[in-house]
Amino acid sequence: YESTVTAKLWAEGAVMLGKLNMDEFAMGSSTETSCYGPCASPWRRKGDNRPLTPGGSSGGSAAAVAADLCLGATGTDTGGSIRQPAAFSGIVGIKPTYGRCSRWGIVAYASSLDQAGPMTKTVRDAAIMLRAMAGEDGRDSTSAPQPVPDFEAALTGDIRGRRIGVPKEYRLDGLSPEIAALWDNGRAMLADAGAEVVDVSLPHTQYALPAYYIIAPAEASSNLARYDGVRYGLRAELPMGASITEMYEATRAEGFGAEVRRRVMIGAYVLSAGYYDAYYLRAQKVRALIKRDFEQTFAAGVDAILTPATPSPAFALGEVGSDDPVAMYLNDVFTVTVNLAGLPAISVPAGLSAQGLPLGLQLIGQPWGEAALLNDAYALERAAGFAARPERWW
Incomplete structure (x- = not known):
């Protein structure tokens, strides 16, 4: 059988080029768990030819888009598997609200967390692709009967009056100075575009x-x-x-x-x-508290939340050892809350590291608020003006 999201893309005239590499059963953050071997990012550090990870689990999708092998690719996001590789690879990746895209035909990892979404070069491409992928599906009981708006039409770039929250709990001890600087710069860019940027608290983030x-x-x-x-x-x-x-x-x-x-x-x-x-049972109680943190923040008038997408730029293949799984799991520190709460979130490339690697910022939206979220991301994308491309070595 065919997955619903790919069937919908075909119905809209998409041309499928093939399947891409990923972590085995979507369990990983670097494609190094793939039974086919790891996928290499098209990016390289300055003066260093060691192959880098494109991120994971949807690493092949991110690498293919970043390397201009395709205009867009599908991914699935259980704890950051669209957004983290998008940030590592200098592309856009959106994880929709849980239930926005059908999970029919997708091998399940964690059924209450999994969500398919597009990975593209630009926010506009993501909006176009998401509209094609989204929609209710009677074969997936978790697919929501929500109308699918014209996401592309929402991309005005006008975010005047939008309230963007910046959660203090995401400023972790030991946060990389260049990630902190990128975050501060993103805050300034949104404020310059007319948004009201406010500090917020999501107290259960640490759990x-x-x-x-x-x-x-x-x-x-x-x-x-x-x-x-x-x-x-x-x-x-x-x-x-x-x-x-x-x-x-x-x-x-x-x-x-x-x-x-x-x-x-x-x-x-x-x-x-x-x-x-x-x-x-205790973890499920924590999940409910995390969801409540977001609900209270949005109820207080915040429209979207700005955070880093990853705690670091891409690392080299083999650099984070398989004997230390917790070090690999920490790549998800900024992304898992979104899946636990079922919210939409998007990673937008917003700068380069000192070593010349892409860095991404994450915007988190309200449930079913992908149209407004994409417009926020569009404004951030225009302000950041990210135009870097990897030097062609392949």
Whole structure:
């Protein structure tokens, strides 16, 4: 069968060029967990030819758009997998409101967090592509019966009177000075464009990352239970007389990579009888508090929220070791709150690091407010004037 989002794109006349690399089962932030091997970014540091990650999990999509292999690509975002690679690769990536795009035909990672979205060169292209991808789908029970506005028509660039919040909790201890400077510059650009920029508080942000890395693996352990070697897919070669349990164990050990096995095991652990209340239930309570933080901020008159998209520019392949998964998980520190709350958010390229790599800013919008969010992003894009392109080496 065909996924709904690709079927919708085809129906609008899109030309599909092929499939792109990504982290295995969307579990990763660098494409280094891909069973095909990692994807290289078209970008390079000044004076350093080491291959860099394009980000992940939708790293192949980001690299292809940044390298001019295509005008746009689809991605999915469970905890930042559209926005982080977009920021690393100097392109635009929007994660829509949960339920805006159908999940039908997309391999599920964490069903309450996953959302498909476009990755493009410009905000206008993202608006055009999102309109084609979005819409209710009766085959996906989480697809919302919301009208799809003309997102492109909303791109006036006029953000006068918009209230943009800047959350103090995102200014983390040890935040890179160039990320902090980029954020301050983004704040100034939006203010110069006529927005009212105000400080806001999202007090439960500090608990988002641990809550996410309990909830997402828990849902993944359930979703990936179907890959057991019985009905379809890989089945491990076993000697005659092997039991069904041995077949399950061998097939799943052989068929899943190390990071997928790690997350499935974490998920099974936190859902087990002795730990459900201590971990999973508590994480869901934290999720509700994070959602409430956003609701209260928006109810107080804030229209959108400005944050960094990533805590650093792209890193080299192999630079963040697989023996330290927490270091890799920290790439999601600015993005996971959006998925936990089900909100739309967009990453816009807004500057270059000292080493000549793209840096992105994130704008978070109100539920179903993609049209206004895209216009905010359009104003930021015009003010930033990001025109850098990677030097062609491929």
